[in-house]
Amino acid sequence: MTMEEVVEGISYGTKHYESIEKINKILLQYGLTPNQSKIYVHLTKSGEKTASELSKNLKIPRTETYHLLNSLEQKGIIFSIFGKPSRFNSIPINEAVTVLINNEKKRISDLESKKDTILSLWNTLPEIGKQNDDSEDNRFQILQGRNSILVKIEQMTKTANECIYILGSETNFIRFYHTDFVEFLKNVRVRLEILTTFSEKGNYVFEGLELENIKRLDESHKENFSFIIKDDSEVLFFINNPESEFMAIWTDSRSFVMTLESLFKLIWRKSTFVLEKDDSSKVENEFEHRLREIEQEKLILNYLQKNFHIKNKGIK
Amino acid sequence: MSDLTFIKKELTVLIIDDNEQITKMISTFLRLNNHKCIIANDGEYGLEILQKEQFNVILLDLAMPELDGYEILEKIRSSDKISKIIILTASNITKENQQKFKEIGIKTILQKPVDIDVLLEKITTISKYQ
Numbered sequence: 001m002t003m004e005e006v007v008e009g010i011s012y013g014t015k016h017y018e019s020i021e022k023i024n025k026i027l028l029q030y031g032l033t034p035n036q037s038k039i040y041v042h043l044t045k046s047g048e049k050t051a052s053e054l055s056k057n058l059k060i061p062r063t064e065t066y067h068l069l070n071s072l073e074q075k076g077i078i079f080s081i082f083g084k085p086s087r088f089n090s091i092p093i094n095e096a097v098t099v100l101i102n103n104e105k106k107r108i109s110d111l112e113s114k115k116d117t118i119l120s121l122w123n124t125l126p127e128i129g130k131q132n133d134d135s136e137d138n139r140f141q142i143l144q145g146r147n148s149i150l151v152k153i154e155q156m157t158k159t160a161n162e163c164i165y166i167l168g169s170e171t172n173f174i175r176f177y178h179t180d181f182v183e184f185l186k187n188v189r190v191r192l193e194i195l196t197t198f199s200e201k202g203n204y205v206f207e208g209l210e211l212e213n214i215k216r217l218d219e220s221h222k223e224n225f226s227f228i229i230k231d232d233s234e235v236l237f238f239i240n241n242p243e244s245e246f247m248a249i250w251t252d253s254r255s256f257v258m259t260l261e262s263l264f265k266l267i268w269r270k271s272t273f274v275l276e277k278d279d280s281s282k283v284e285n286e287f288e289h290r291l292r293e294i295e296q297e298k299l300i301l302n303y304l305q306k307n308f309h310i311k312n313k314g315i316k
Numbered sequence: 317m318s319d320l321t322f323i324k325k326e327l328t329v330l331i332i333d334d335n336e337q338i339t340k341m342i343s344t345f346l347r348l349n350n351h352k353c354i355i356a357n358d359g360e361y362g363l364e365i366l367q368k369e370q371f372n373v374i375l376l377d378l379a380m381p382e383l384d385g386y387e388i389l390e391k392i393r394s395s396d397k398i399s400k401i402i403i404l405t406a407s408n409i410t411k412e413n414q415q416k417f418k419e420i421g422i423k424t425i426l427q428k429p430v431d432i433d434v435l436l437e438k439i440t441t442i443s444k445y446q
Contacts, residue, residue, distance in 0.1 A: 285408065289379065292406035293335055295429035300341040303432040304348070 030100040031075075035060055039068050040077060043090040050085045075103060138253035149236070149248045150179055156230040157184040163191040165264045167217065168226025170202035172238055175246055182208055195267055198274045215271040227260055235260050327351040327443050328370070332362030332388070333377035333404070338428075342375065342435075349436060359383030363391060371400060372443040378405040393420045402426060402438055 020041060027037040038058050043049060049057070055065040069088055072078040077096040081087040090096065143149045153176075157164055164185070173181070173196065185192060186208060194206065194214045206214060226238040235257045239247040251257070329351055331339045336357055343353040354369070356362035359380045366374065366388070374397065378385035385405065392398060398421045403409075406428040409417075417425055424438050 288408070289406045292428040293338060296406070297337050297341060299429050299432055300338070300345055304341070304345055307348070 027100075030097065031104060032100070033068075035064070035068050036072055036075075039065070040072060040090055040096065043078060043088060044093060044096075048081060048087045048089040050087050052085065054088070075100065138251060138256070140253070141250040143236075143248045143250060144245055146175060146179070146246050149238075149246060150176065150181065152236055152248070152250050153181065153228060154184050156228060156234055156236060157188050160188065160190045160230045162231045163193070163229075164188050165193050165195075165229040165261065165268075166227075167195040167264050167267065168238065169197045169217065170199060170205050171197075172226040172240070173205045174202060177205055182206065185209055193264075193268060195264065195271060203274075211275050212273065214274045215268060216274050217267070217271065227264075229257060229261050229264060232257055232261055327372040327439065328354070329439065330354045330356065330362070330365060330369070330371045330374045332356045332359065332366070332374065332380075332385070334358055334380040335377070345432060345436075346439075351439075359385070359388055363388050366392065366397060371397075373439050374401045375404045375439075376401050378403060378409070379407045389417075389420065389422075398422060400442060402442060404428065404430065404435070 023041060024034065024037045027040065028034065032040065035058075038060070039054055042054065042058060046057075051065050051069055052062065054060070054069070055062040058065075060068070069078065069080070072090075073080060076091075076099045078088055078090045081089060091099070141152075143152055166185075176182075182205070185194075192210075192213045194209070195217045196206070196214065197217050198206070198214060226240070228236045233254075234250065234252050237249045237251070237260070239249065327346075329346055331342055331353060333339050333342075334357055339355045339357060343355055346353050354365055354371070356365055360383045362376075363383060376385050376388065385403065389398070389401075401422050402424040403417065403422060404426050409425060409427065414425060424442060426435065426438065
């Protein structure tokens with residue numbers, strides 16, 4: 001066993017070590033810090049411990065360990081056992097996840113309830129040397145992470161007045177699977193046109209959408225770029241970088257929007273609807289069709305020859 | 317042979333199919349079985365005749381240039397003539413379309429090549445319901 005596999009005072013096999021790492025990462029998304037996550041996982045897997053033992057095992061300074069234990073207690077996923085010294089233990093993972101989800105829900109609900117308060121307070125503040133807001137300057141916004149991109153997509157689809165154009169490979173849109181992405185598109189009340197690779201394996205991403213709105217993106221364009229255009233006023237351009245987090249740039253730059261819109265329309269005109277079969281299938285079908293017709297002709301001819309003694313040049 | 321061929325006998329059959337070879341052969345075999353036929357080698361002419369004349373049976377191809385069989389069915393779907401139609405096609409028919417045909421009242425759907433005895437039997441069966 002390597003040193004790496006002896007993690008935080010517990011020996012794990014390589015496979016388990018990877019799982020622990022993954023769990024730690026996921027717990028970050030539930031609102032825990034890396035050290036909070038380490039403490040929770042350690043307590044859950046090794047049983048009750050004192051702050052001093054945790055500090056030693058996890059190599060976290062003792063003062064910080066007390067803070068972390070205090071914050072985890074407040075979150076409700078660990079508890080202390082009175083004694084000298086006090087010992088700590090955790091609640092089971094299924095309960096902990098529920099508690100963390102409820103905490104996040106409560107936080108969102110608190111934020112929503114404070115929205116009116118902050119707006120009314122905001123309106124009481126005077127403007128101090130503010131420049132004209134309605135300038136024609138192009139605005140750019142870099143969006144990082146699936147959620148912030150999704151929020152922007154929701155805004156764009158809800159406020160569109162004329163059209164929504166989407167171009168991109170399924171690989172990009174698969175990142176939004178299990179989100180409300182398709183729901184946003186279903187609720188679009190303006191013209192919706194989607195250009196995508198639409199493979200047999202990946203087309204589930206667009207499940208539930210009208211296929212009349214989807215055209216097949218040529219293989220040569222796949223992976224090159226993906227974007228969403230709202231009316232002729234906004235565009236969300238995805239940045240593909242496997243090394244980093246999912247990113248996109250939103251802009252209302254007119255020249256940028258017009259360029260991508262022209263590109264979209266050009267490819268849209270040249271593409272075929274996913275409901276249409278490609279040329280090779282068409283040729284195959286036409287061949288089959290003709291073959292059946294010939295078979296039918298043969299059958300009738302045989303029947304006529306057999307029953308009515310037809311010779312090459314007519315009926316006897 | 318002109319597009320319109322009347323042969324006085326028991327049943328009057330309209331054949332709408334763009335394949336002239338097939339329409340000629342079917343009309344020959346029907347004639348020899350004492351029926352009379354009208355041939356339409358395109359959808360527009362077929363629809364025109366279908367709306368003007370009365371027939372015991374209508375043999376309808378689906379894949380035709382310009383006005384195809386699907387469009388003809390769409391135009392006459394509320395007419396009682398729909399029950400006299402036998403679809404005789406070399407095209408693949410999806411299960412969805414088969415279901416749609418049944419829903420609008422088409423009883424017989426045949427894919428070419430069809431055995432001639434079977435075709436004759438289906439023609440006779442359809443005419444018996446009238």
